[in-house]
Amino acid sequence: MSVETQLRFDREAISQFSKANQEPEWFLQKRLTALDSFAELALPKLEKTKIDNWNIDQFQPFQQEQELSTADQLDEVVKAEIDLTAAKSLLVQKNASIVYRSIPEELAKQGVIFADLATALREHGDLVQKYWMQAVAFDEHKLTALHAAVVNGGVFVYVPKNVELEAPLQAVFEVAGDASLLCPHVLIVAEANSKVAYVDTFVSAEGQSLVSNSIVEVFVGNGASVQVASVRSLSTEVHDYAFRRAIVERDGKMEWILGEINDGNTVANNTTILKGVASQTETKTVSVGTGAQRQNLTSQVQHIGTYTESNMVSKAVMTGEAVTILNGITKIEKGAEKSDGEQAENILMLSEKARGDANPILLIDEDDVKAGHAASVGRVSEESIYYLMSRGISRQEAERLIILGFLEPVVAEIPIEEVQNRLRQALERKLG
The missing domain is CATH 1.10.1220 (Arc Repressor Mutant)
Known part of the structure; x- marks a missing residue:
């Protein structure tokens, strides 16, 4: 079933934005193909959450902002969230523009690429094309198709083989102004035996009917280690949709650290695919629901390789009339022998009108494995x-x-x- 809507943009607007950013032709064609698919696809199926009446596509996707010469000129909501003196590698995006960048030269000397998406498409288009929408398919549902059509920024990280970065790479994403869209795509590629930590923050300034639709794709090579941390503090005026996915090869490690602290309605899906032998992942999620907020937060791991390990921990606090659905899904495929998957979801409610559902799910198709779950919902x-x-x-x-x-x-x-x-x-x- 598709949802009929009247878009505030068209193919011409997408083409103009793509050409203004000097995007390669293949990328424009992927945008337009995704736009065509958007009309036919259904919304994602969510456990106990209906989003038919949420703001999905009523926005102006390509609102431009002026690039700033110094960090002091950044909006206060951005400066309040990050220690600018300590951030060695930083990109700041506001609406559809990168407004500030600080990228040390030593990264390039190590062969590391840390760039905004538009720059990466111009200077490293072939590398971006190799991985673009390979973890999250553009036609999975209406929201992923819309993202692929109107993506208006993001970050590209590439870490070569055997390179270990000690300092985290950081990004701040800000949405502001009426009917604005924040649609960043974060693409992280860590080659064999490399190490990188990436941290981002999502904030919002004044404005009504705002939308955030983001995708994170991570590719963890053999023996590589990747940490992705995200703290989202968007206002009640923002509908936030976040889809994150990692594919982990042999002996690789993926760690997610997620702070879902929005004030508005939120949908987040975080999935790790343990493809290689002895690959492993950890996911830690903290969320707080207030007012009449609605949240649907899913953490999922798919075990494919043998001797794979996963651990997911989610904690939520509910006040007011807020509703939070915590879904934990551990899937162990046939042949994933000696795998170990653990998960726990805990919800604390401070109001009689608040509602929290913890849904641990184990899907086991192999006998020689370990798996366990725990869930609790209670009051103070x-x-x-x-x-x-x-x-x-x-x-x-x-x-x-x-x-x-x-x-x-x-x-x-x-x-x-x-x-x-x-x-x-x-x-x-x-x-x-």
Whole structure:
């Protein structure tokens, strides 16, 4: 079933944007093919969440912004989220434009590519083409097709064989202004025995009817190690759709660290495909739902190779009338012997009107494996609140401390201190 909508853009607008950015012809054709598919495809099927009435495509996709000469000129919402003195490698995108970049020369000397998508398409088009939409297919559903048609920025990371980067590569994505779109595509390629950490932050300024539709694709080579951390703090005016997927080869390791701290409606799907022997992945997700917010958050691992390992931990806190669906899916394919897949989803509710569903799913097609799951949905203990209040702490502060304590075991495991601090700040802001 498709949803009929009247778009605010057409093939000509897409072609003009593509030509203005000097994109190769193959990329424009992929855009136009995706636009044609968009009209025919259905929305993604989500567990217990209907998004038919959400803002999916009512936006102006190519709103341009002026490039800035110094970091001091960045919007306050951006400067509040990142330590500009510590960020050695940084790209900042606002709407459909890269407004700031700081890329040290030593990266290029190591053969590393860290570039915005438009630059990567111009200077490394063949390499981008090799991996573009190979992990996430453009025609999976209506939202992926729309993303492929109107993608308006993003980041390309390429780390050669045996190169290990100690400092994280960072990006900030900002959406602002009425009916604006933030549609970045992050493409990370880590060759054999390389190491890289990538961190991004999503923020929003003033504006109504905003949309964020992002895709992350990660390709982890033999023995490579990749960390991807993302903290999203978009406002109630933003409908946020995020699809992330990694393909991990032999002895590779993929780690996801996700802070879903939006105030608006959110759909996120995070999938890792353990393709190679002894490949492994960890996913840590923290989320907070407030007001009338709706969230559907899915973490999924597909075990294909033998001796593969996965561990997923998701923690959510619900207040007001918020609804959060936490889906954990571990799929062990036939032939993936000696695999081990573990997952846990925990939801803490602070309001009688809030609703949280934790859905652990194990799909096992092989006998010689280990797999397990745990799930819990509960309310804050009145005894714990009373104990803290008896020490002179207000009820509101007591609840806040209990929430932070509930989430801290996941936050504390984040291996990048700056991301820990950024996530704690986002949690403090949302919890008031």
